[in-house]
Amino acid sequence: MSLFSERHADRWGDRTAIVDGGERVSYADLDDRITTAAGRLATLGIDEGDSVALVSRNRIGVLVSMLAVWRVGGVFAPVSHRLTPATVSRPMERIDPDLVLYESAQRDLVRQFDARSFEEFEHVTPADFSPVERADADTQLLVHTEDGERVVELSKRAVEWNCRTATAGWGLGRDDCTIALLPLSRPNCLLGFALPLLAVGGRVVLRRAFDPDDAATAIEERGVTCLVAAPTEFRELADAGFRGSFPALDWLAARGRVPPEVRQTLPIPPVHVYGRAETGVNILRETPGSGAVAYPFPNCAVRIEGEESGDLLVRGPTTATGYLDGEAFEEWVSMGDVFRHESPDRPDAPDSRGFVPVGDGDDDASETGGQRVHPRAVETVLESHPDVQEVGIVEAVAETGGTAPKAVVVGDVPPGALREFAEKRLEPDEVPRAIEPAASLPRRPSGQLDRAALRERFMTWE
Numbered sequence: 001m002s003l004f005s006e007r008h009a010d011r012w013g014d015r016t017a018i019v020d021g022g023e024r025v026s027y028a029d030l031d032d033r034i035t036t037a038a039g040r041l042a043t044l045g046i047d048e049g050d051s052v053a054l055v056s057r058n059r060i061g062v063l064v065s066m067l068a069v070w071r072v073g074g075v076f077a078p079v080s081h082r083l084t085p086a087t088v089s090r091p092m093e094r095i096d097p098d099l100v101l102y103e104s105a106q107r108d109l110v111r112q113f114d115a116r117s118f119e120e121f122e123h124v125t126p127a128d129f130s131p132v133e134r135a136d137a138d139t140q141l142l143v144h145t146e147d148g149e150r151v152v153e154l155s156k157r158a159v160e161w162n163c164r165t166a167t168a169g170w171g172l173g174r175d176d177c178t179i180a181l182l183p184l185s186r187p188n189c190l191l192g193f194a195l196p197l198l199a200v201g202g203r204v205v206l207r208r209a210f211d212p213d214d215a216a217t218a219i220e221e222r223g224v225t226c227l228v229a230a231p232t233e234f235r236e237l238a239d240a241g242f243r244g245s246f247p248a249l250d251w252l253a254a255r256g257r258v259p260p261e262v263r264q265t266l267p268i269p270p271v272h273v274y275g276r277a278e279t280g281v282n283i284l285r286e287t288p289g290s291g292a293v294a295y296p297f298p299n300c301a302v303r304i305e306g307e308e309s310g311d312l313l314v315r316g317p318t319t320a321t322g323y324l325d326g327e328a329f330e331e332w333v334s335m336g337d338v339f340r341h342e343s344p345d346r347p348d349a350p351d352s353r354g355f356v357p358v359g360d361g362d363d364d365a366s367e368t369g370g371q372r373v374h375p376r377a378v379e380t381v382l383e384s385h386p387d388v389q390e391v392g393i394v395e396a397v398a399e400t401g402g403t404a405p406k407a408v409v410v411g412d413v414p415p416g417a418l419r420e421f422a423e424k425r426l427e428p429d430e431v432p433r434a435i436e437p438a439a440s441l442p443r444r445p446s447g448q449l450d451r452a453a454l455r456e457r458f459m460t461w462e
Helices: 005-012 027-043 060-071 089-095 104-110 118-122 156-170 187-199 212-221 231-239 375-382 415-423 451-458
Strands: 016-020 023-026 051-055 075-079 099-102 115-117 139-144 151-155 177-179 203-206 226-229 251-254 271-276 280-286 294-296 301-305 309-315 333-341 355-359 366-368 371-373 388-397 403-411 434-437
Touching: 005 027, 016 027, 016 060, 023 027, 027 060, 027 118, 051 060, 051 089, 051 104, 060 075, 075 089, 089 139, 089 151, 099 104, 099 118, 104 115, 115 118, 139 156, 151 156, 156 187, 156 280, 177 187, 177 212, 177 226, 187 203, 187 226, 187 280, 212 231, 226 231, 231 251, 271 333, 280 309, 294 355, 301 333, 355 375, 371 375, 375 388, 375 403, 375 415, 388 451, 403 415, 403 451, 415 434
Parallel strands: 016 203, 051 075, 051 099, 075 139, 099 115, 177 203, 226 251, 251 271, 403 434
Antiparallel strands: 016 023, 139 151, 271 280, 280 294, 301 309, 309 333, 333 355, 366 371, 388 403
16 A cells, blocks of 8 residues: 555546536546645645644645645645634644644644645745655654644654454545544544545545535535544434435444444444544444444454553554653553453354444543442443433432443333343343333433433432
């Protein structure tokens, strides 16, 4: 696999690489644009190891700029246009770029920097240059966390292996097509499907901003086969009527837990994917039919820090080097989420290689019988029952004193049957001591469960 598009132009010259609104760009045209942009970078003095930051919404110029920077041996740093003039300085100060490019709509974000707009950049006369092939360990991509506080350093090897893992794990090929619903500045979008598909001759559909009606139309008209989104985007797509038959659609990848009432209305069930820039964006994914059990992508070694449950650690070629101007990562890199091993004793467990999500760190864990009970672990198992739509776990008083989990359930299942279901799949201290039916559960605007409101409405101490 190569990310150098001149080879792609020879293989797939006339094939469509990128669709941006009504504009189609073939692999041959993409290569020409990259060559021209690389010549302009050379004119501006960008050389091997220099960094170029870019602030823009999704557009062809983002991908062209990225590949042009790599062609001259530079380091590409996409900066989110969703930051504010105050917060954009956080990643910019760490990156300290040699050049800043931006689209004119983001002028207010870059006023404090010496920056060039795309329009200004296009008036630069290209110079002759020689493409640079950098070493695998050299830094190629800098991506910042959502708040902009930290910048993650990805080597050339890590970028290429993120693409390899995605294409192997999802089974992507040149007939596949994705639509970028999230900003390309986010590694979940860039390394999730967009860049992997350009590496294997597929198509990428771009939109400046997410509009659910426009996105649903584009998914059908462009023959989108795979896409990644967060729960908020999936909820808005569902509200816009994204349902029914989409014959081309193979994968909906969710970067977060999609509420059951949203998941059930979508054309195909979204698959929850776990991973982040530090570890690689595709590390674990739920397998359709396995409930909420997640399995590793190819080439990813994972282990739990702890005997039964704990932080998930990742080792492999997809992991980042470390934080820019900060700590370098060890051999094993933390994913920041708590998991436990899938129980091989479960009747529906195909093997014991899977992992069950428990929660983010120690969020909302409670002590029961001397054991820590994580609400998300219990909810995940109960929601795998075919007659359960959604579950929220709160604390209740146990018969012997202390606390015990109580399940608030939306669905049509007798409490006794659900308790029996839970006893076969959960540890004794995790089995709910009380099961209370409810018409719905309180949720935040993002669609995530509002645990504070859930406790206020359903927690019992008498």
